[in-house]
Amino acid sequence: MKKPLFWLSMLVLVLSAFLAACSGGGSSEPSNTEKEKENAAEENGPQDGGTLTYALDTEFKGLLNWNFYDMDGDDDIIELFDDPLIDYDENLQAQPNIASWETEDNKNYTFTFEKGVKWHNGEELTVNDWVFAIETIATLGGEHQRWSNVNTIEGVKDFNEGKADSISGLEVVDDYTLKIAFDKARVNNLENVWAYPLSRKEFEGIKPKDMAASEQVRTKPVGTGPFKVAKVVPGESVELVRNEEYWKGKPHLEKIIVKVIDSSLTTGELKNGTVDLAPFHPTVLPEVEALENVEVVKYPGLSYYYVGFKLGKFDGKKVVMDIEKYQNTKLRQAMLYAINREEWVDAFFSGLGKPLNRPIPTSHWIAADNADMPVQYEYDPEKAKALLDEAGYKDADGDGFREDPNGKEFVVNFSHYATGNPTFEARAKAFTQYWEEVGLKTKLQMTDVNLYYDQLEKDDPSLEVFYGGWGTGTDPDPLPLWGNDTVWNYPRWVNDDAQKLLEDAVDIEVVGTDTEKRKELYVEWQKIFNEEVPVLPILELEEVMAVNERVQGVEYDVSGQNSAHEWWIKQ
Amino acid sequence: MLKYTIRRVLGMIPMLFLISIVVFSLAKLMPGDSLSGEIDPSNTDPQYISEMREKLGYNDPVHEQYFRWITNFVQGDFGKSTRYKIPASEIIAERLPNTIFLGMMSLLITYVFAFFMGSFAGRKPYTLGDNIISTFNYIGLALPSFIAGVFAIYIFAFNLGWFPSNGSVNISLEPGTLDYWLSRIHHVLLPAIVLGALSTASYTQFLRNDIIENTRKDYVRTARAKGTPESKIYNTHIMRNSIIPLVTFLGIDIGVLVGGAIITETIFTYPGIGQLFLNSVTQRDYPVLMAVTMLLSFLTLFGNLVADLLYGLVDPRIRLD
Numbered sequence: 001m002k003k004p005l006f007w008l009s010m011l012v013l014v015l016s017a018f019l020a021a022c023s024g025g026g027s028s029e030p031s032n033t034e035k036e037k038e039n040a041a042e043e044n045g046p047q048d049g050g051t052l053t054y055a056l057d058t059e060f061k062g063l064l065n066w067n068f069y070d071m072d073g074d075d076d077i078i079e080l081f082d083d084p085l086i087d088y089d090e091n092l093q094a095q096p097n098i099a100s101w102e103t104e105d106n107k108n109y110t111f112t113f114e115k116g117v118k119w120h121n122g123e124e125l126t127v128n129d130w131v132f133a134i135e136t137i138a139t140l141g142g143e144h145q146r147w148s149n150v151n152t153i154e155g156v157k158d159f160n161e162g163k164a165d166s167i168s169g170l171e172v173v174d175d176y177t178l179k180i181a182f183d184k185a186r187v188n189n190l191e192n193v194w195a196y197p198l199s200r201k202e203f204e205g206i207k208p209k210d211m212a213a214s215e216q217v218r219t220k221p222v223g224t225g226p227f228k229v230a231k232v233v234p235g236e237s238v239e240l241v242r243n244e245e246y247w248k249g250k251p252h253l254e255k256i257i258v259k260v261i262d263s264s265l266t267t268g269e270l271k272n273g274t275v276d277l278a279p280f281h282p283t284v285l286p287e288v289e290a291l292e293n294v295e296v297v298k299y300p301g302l303s304y305y306y307v308g309f310k311l312g313k314f315d316g317k318k319v320v321m322d323i324e325k326y327q328n329t330k331l332r333q334a335m336l337y338a339i340n341r342e343e344w345v346d347a348f349f350s351g352l353g354k355p356l357n358r359p360i361p362t363s364h365w366i367a368a369d370n371a372d373m374p375v376q377y378e379y380d381p382e383k384a385k386a387l388l389d390e391a392g393y394k395d396a397d398g399d400g401f402r403e404d405p406n407g408k409e410f411v412v413n414f415s416h417y418a419t420g421n422p423t424f425e426a427r428a429k430a431f432t433q434y435w436e437e438v439g440l441k442t443k444l445q446m447t448d449v450n451l452y453y454d455q456l457e458k459d460d461p462s463l464e465v466f467y468g469g470w471g472t473g474t475d476p477d478p479l480p481l482w483g484n485d486t487v488w489n490y491p492r493w494v495n496d497d498a499q500k501l502l503e504d505a506v507d508i509e510v511v512g513t514d515t516e517k518r519k520e521l522y523v524e525w526q527k528i529f530n531e532e533v534p535v536l537p538i539l540e541l542e543e544v545m546a547v548n549e550r551v552q553g554v555e556y557d558v559s560g561q562n563s564a565h566e567w568w569i570k571q
Numbered sequence: 572m573l574k575y576t577i578r579r580v581l582g583m584i585p586m587l588f589l590i591s592i593v594v595f596s597l598a599k600l601m602p603g604d605s606l607s608g609e610i611d612p613s614n615t616d617p618q619y620i621s622e623m624r625e626k627l628g629y630n631d632p633v634h635e636q637y638f639r640w641i642t643n644f645v646q647g648d649f650g651k652s653t654r655y656k657i658p659a660s661e662i663i664a665e666r667l668p669n670t671i672f673l674g675m676m677s678l679l680i681t682y683v684f685a686f687f688m689g690s691f692a693g694r695k696p697y698t699l700g701d702n703i704i705s706t707f708n709y710i711g712l713a714l715p716s717f718i719a720g721v722f723a724i725y726i727f728a729f730n731l732g733w734f735p736s737n738g739s740v741n742i743s744l745e746p747g748t749l750d751y752w753l754s755r756i757h758h759v760l761l762p763a764i765v766l767g768a769l770s771t772a773s774y775t776q777f778l779r780n781d782i783i784e785n786t787r788k789d790y791v792r793t794a795r796a797k798g799t800p801e802s803k804i805y806n807t808h809i810m811r812n813s814i815i816p817l818v819t820f821l822g823i824d825i826g827v828l829v830g831g832a833i834i835t836e837t838i839f840t841y842p843g844i845g846q847l848f849l850n851s852v853t854q855r856d857y858p859v860l861m862a863v864t865m866l867l868s869f870l871t872l873f874g875n876l877v878a879d880l881l882y883g884l885v886d887p888r889i890r891l892d
Binding site for chain 2: 145
């Protein structure tokens with residue numbers, strides 16, 4: 001009897017030690033001196049110096065050049081040391097950065113570069129570096145993920161096939177002026193064209209296909225941005241130092257260290273102040289908000305989530321709408337009325353999102369005003385029930401669940417992807433409960449994420465109602481997602497009127513260069529979508545970033561962060 | 572012995588061959604490929620994806636893909652990583668030193684702790700000290716490394732601030748300097764302890780039981796009877812016999828050294844082979860996935876061979892022919 005008691009007390013001791021550790025780290029109000037310092041800083045404006053630590057939650061691949069990166073992680077680093085030629089403002093309209101442009105007809109463009117912009121190796125940036133980037137991609141052709149961003153330039157295809165030694169659509173007038181002729185006039189030639197230069201000097205003598213593996217890309221990259229890459233520890237961290245000669249002005253920060261940390265470490269690192277800037281998952285928002293030394297910056301995002309219905313299949317060229325089960329519009333509408341989206345967003349996204357009634361994030365300039373949407377889908381289970389009754393989905397056999405209009409058993413087969421994230425099953429389950437409340441029997445199926453997207457793309461019959469999301473870029477054109485000849489049209493929805501509107505909106509013959517006219521067409525399209533609901537729009541996501549209090553001058557809008565040369569640290 | 576070694580090495584070839592078939596088919600059976608997943612449509616062109624699939628040969632029958640891969644593999648071409656866009660061998664070579672450093676450190680910790688705790692517990696069994704050591708061992712055996720890792724980070728990195736919670740080195744330090752190496756050791760210590768905890772526990776328990784067993788042997792009684800000092804009996808006679816089985820563990824540890832750190836490396840965001848392996852599985856980076864698996868299989872087979880050879884060396888009663 002003696003021994004067990006001893007062990008028990010040991011255990012209690014150990015446990016209490018844990019608890020003490022958990023409750024440790026008391027809080028303290030900022031003292032007077034700190035406050036005074038703060039005021040002083042505000043009066044004197046930005047201070048120079050200091051090292052900022054920027055955390056990434058995904059490993060970077062080490063493809064540190066705009067022309068070769070293709071996945072998340074790398075671009076966050078490149079942004080700090082290389083400037084794009086064209087920038088986007090908070091309405092996602094193109095703005096001149098290094099290059100400004102003129103065009104009369106949306107086919108022939110004249111680009112003018114800023115003078116005195118220098119690569120980190122001391123060379124001046126000229127239009128030849130841009131030509132070099134386009135030629136490099138054109139040489140690689142379809143193997144390069146940016147091929148579709150250059151193959152609209154006149155003569156690029158001939159160059160790729162070896163029929164021409166140079167690209168006929170590119171005319172270098174002088175070091176700072178380049179004329180680009182596209183193969184035809186389009187509304188989005190400018191947004192689509194690849195506007196990132198590649199230093200001709202740095203990559204001299206390297207074959208295009210070996211460039212991605214070269215040290216100029218992986219460990220010793222150069223750019224034109226506010227910081228220079230000093231050192232790269234592959235997969236782990238990058239050290240950037242101030243570029244004294246930055247063309248927009250000398251950056252305030254001495255150094256930026258970018259490091260990869262596992263997402264489970266974010267809160268702890270932020271609390272200890274070992275990380276100054278960090279993205280984090282919405283689910284940990286309450287913990288991050290509770291930290292006293294950290295400010296949470298929220299800004300509108302460009303992604304939205306939806307629940308889709310498989311209405312047909314993709315035959316390799318065209319979308320065919322031929323699956324009967326969910327064709328009834330009233331059924332789909334009822335399923336949206338049944339969902340309490342606000343409650344759902346609060347529970348699973350910590351409120352970092354807004355319900356929406358169209359498949360376009362609000363920040364896009366083509367987004368229709370929500371008030372213009374014909375149907376406002378507020379949470380209304382009674383309305384949902386009424387709609388289902390109207391559509392003929394009634395409980396015929398008295399089991400509490402509705403049968404289809406023919407009196408046959410009706411089960412909503414809902415699929416959601418499964419990763420390591422434990423909240424996914426819970427949030428999917430919540431949908432099934434909303435639908436069961438209005439009498440629709442629902443079966444949930446959690447599928448491994450890779451298999452899920454595979455099934456989605458190949459129209460696997462086991463997938464009927466599915467959860468999905470899209471992140472849209474700066475080009476607002478919905479055609480690649482919702483057109484009738486694209487594989488990304490996952491619900492396989494076809495509507496001829498809608499298709500016509502989308503095609504007209506990018507047809508230069510119809511809209512010319514008038515953005516207002518373009519927007520009108522998109523608004524019409526959103527109205528059709530809103531009534532038809534081939535997918536139920538659930539929410540648009542708000543992006544979040546944790547910023548340590550000492551960091552100043554960091555701003556975010558829908559197009560991302562401001563230039564790092566404006567950032568500074570309060571000392 | 573030489574003949575035995577050669578025979579064993581030759582025997583590895585068909586074994587590795589079979590392993591490669593199994594692993595390759597399992598990898599290909601996994602749904603999706605390196606080009607699927609949550610796709611950002613504004614960044615990805617369906618035409619590019621289908622062209623790349625064709626070019627990477629994902630549309631060919633599996634056996635054709637396998638033969639293409641194995642022919643290149645035996646010629647030393649492990650393929651190009653679809654994720655990092657550089658040869659798989661390069662990316663592995665980049666990460667391997669980190670993993671070996673971590674593995675060595677954890678082995679060192681294991682050996683030192685296991686030796687001292689094991690011999691103490693074996694000499695004074697069923698005392699308070701032995702019991703404390705046993706408690707530690709059972710905790711070590713019972714705690715999975717992902718739990719131990721999270722707790723270790725929480726306590727030692729976040730609350731006490733003794734160790735960093737991630738990475739392998741402070742990037743600001745100049746490679747090769749003393750500070751640089753101190754920083755590396757500082758970074759590796761916590762994951763090494765977590766990684767070593769489990770084997771420390773089993774080694775300690777193993778050594779302890781072996782010492783206790785040996786204490787009851789006739790030769791110990793004889794030594795005691797003729798008046799040999801107690802410390803000499805333990806340190807020379809018993810230790811030499813008890814250490815034999817432990818030496819042979821070294822062989823098995825070679826495989827563990829490289830592959831055993833998958834979870835620990837991920838939790839500590841330590842860029843090594845384990846993390847690389849896990850990422851290559853989730854991203855379907857077949858060339859890296861296959862190269863790492865083959866490397867691990869080879870090391871495991873090789874480790875077993877070393878273990879067998881060591882048996883013969885340390886224990887003359889075992890003959891290998």
